[in-house]
Amino acid sequence: MNQQLANFLLKGGRLIDPAASRDGLFDVCVRNGKIDAIGENLTSSGFTVIDVKDQIVTPGLIDVHLHLMKGLGAFGVDPDIFGVGSGVTTVVDAGSAGHTLLNVFRDYVTNNAKTRVLNYINLSTLGGVSGPGYSILADPRLIDEAKIEQAVEANRDIIVGIKIMATGGALGAQGLKPLERARKLGDELNIPLLVHIGESWTKDSAPVHVGDVLKYLRAGDIVTHMFTVHPGGLLDGNGKLWPQVRDAKESGVLMDVGHGLHNLNFDVARKVLDQGLHPDGVSTDGHRGNRAGPVYDLPTTMAKLMALGFTLKQVIEMATANAARLLGRSNELGTLRIGAAADISVLKLEDREWKAVDSQKGTIPAHRTITPVYAIRGETIYEPLPAERP
Numbered sequence: 001m002n003q004q005l006a007n008f009l010l011k012g013g014r015l016i017d018p019a020a021s022r023d024g025l026f027d028v029c030v031r032n033g034k035i036d037a038i039g040e041n042l043t044s045s046g047f048t049v050i051d052v053k054d055q056i057v058t059p060g061l062i063d064v065h066l067h068l069m070k071g072l073g074a075f076g077v078d079p080d081i082f083g084v085g086s087g088v089t090t091v092v093d094a095g096s097a098g099h100t101l102l103n104v105f106r107d108y109v110t111n112n113a114k115t116r117v118l119n120y121i122n123l124s125t126l127g128g129v130s131g132p133g134y135s136i137l138a139d140p141r142l143i144d145e146a147k148i149e150q151a152v153e154a155n156r157d158i159i160v161g162i163k164i165m166a167t168g169g170a171l172g173a174q175g176l177k178p179l180e181r182a183r184k185l186g187d188e189l190n191i192p193l194l195v196h197i198g199e200s201w202t203k204d205s206a207p208v209h210v211g212d213v214l215k216y217l218r219a220g221d222i223v224t225h226m227f228t229v230h231p232g233g234l235l236d237g238n239g240k241l242w243p244q245v246r247d248a249k250e251s252g253v254l255m256d257v258g259h260g261l262h263n264l265n266f267d268v269a270r271k272v273l274d275q276g277l278h279p280d281g282v283s284t285d286g287h288r289g290n291r292a293g294p295v296y297d298l299p300t301t302m303a304k305l306m307a308l309g310f311t312l313k314q315v316i317e318m319a320t321a322n323a324a325r326l327l328g329r330s331n332e333l334g335t336l337r338i339g340a341a342a343d344i345s346v347l348k349l350e351d352r353e354w355k356a357v358d359s360q361k362g363t364i365p366a367h368r369t370i371t372p373v374y375a376i377r378g379e380t381i382y383e384p385l386p387a388e389r390p
């Protein structure tokens, strides 16, 4: 049951807030839906005490890549399922809407959600209307710079970047021209590009080489599906990182997991990680088709990264401070701030043996699970929705 509470005290939890260099037993006091105090052994008479002993308290988790236009095609999912229903307070749609649908997205999705919903506008006017297997950038008329600029300027509060499908299937005969146009748009509007790599949907098309894609990216742009096993990924035929990938990372291009139905492969992940390339962001690429597995939710995806060798603190940093930076929202998201509206996740970390499953049904042994306990926004405390988590 969700609860409405103006004044409450989260008591006894382990607070991990990497942006504030905090990791320890700290209570969090919320007054009128705003963070009033963070400290050891806080007491507040008259405040409802929420016992979070043996639980993890973090700044509200951020899932930076999902498909949230509920009802759209096979994928669009209600944002509150992967959002507050999964212990996550901010979710970001990756390109469901092109410029023509942006107002619909805003009115129908963002304004109706209990979760904060941000948006990457699709470079293609078609966005996700046709599904991912179509050549949505192959006709040059499907990119309308003037209309995209208008849509971005009118919706800066929710738009965090431009989504581009950098696959042979999506680009078709246009080749890399859409990337060139996206680059110009990103520069003019001063927003990052979010680029999908990996030929997971259109296997009959010649894949685009990741080195060619990276030529168009700058510091702050994001590559999603970094652990994809499909053609067009970060590794060459010998399992080595393409040299352009290292160069891009060093120049400040960010890397996101984007688990999804197709794009988290543990063998690829091990090879990429062994060569020293780490993710900046962790995301589910959540949609209607992967909620019941292999993705489930962001906490489960974080637990899979722990099974790959990351610490709890590292995966929390990815889903809070790093995610906020990736979205260009470090000034408002990703850390607990006194005086700001409460935006908090509470998680349970348990020692339990389980098998983490990737997008190709590969498994690795995992020793810890992360499950959501609460997502808190202002005066509302949301309990997670049921899910068949592993």
Ligand SMILES: [Zn+2]
Binding pocket: 065, 066, 067, 094, 258, 260, 285
């Ligand atoms: Zn996606």
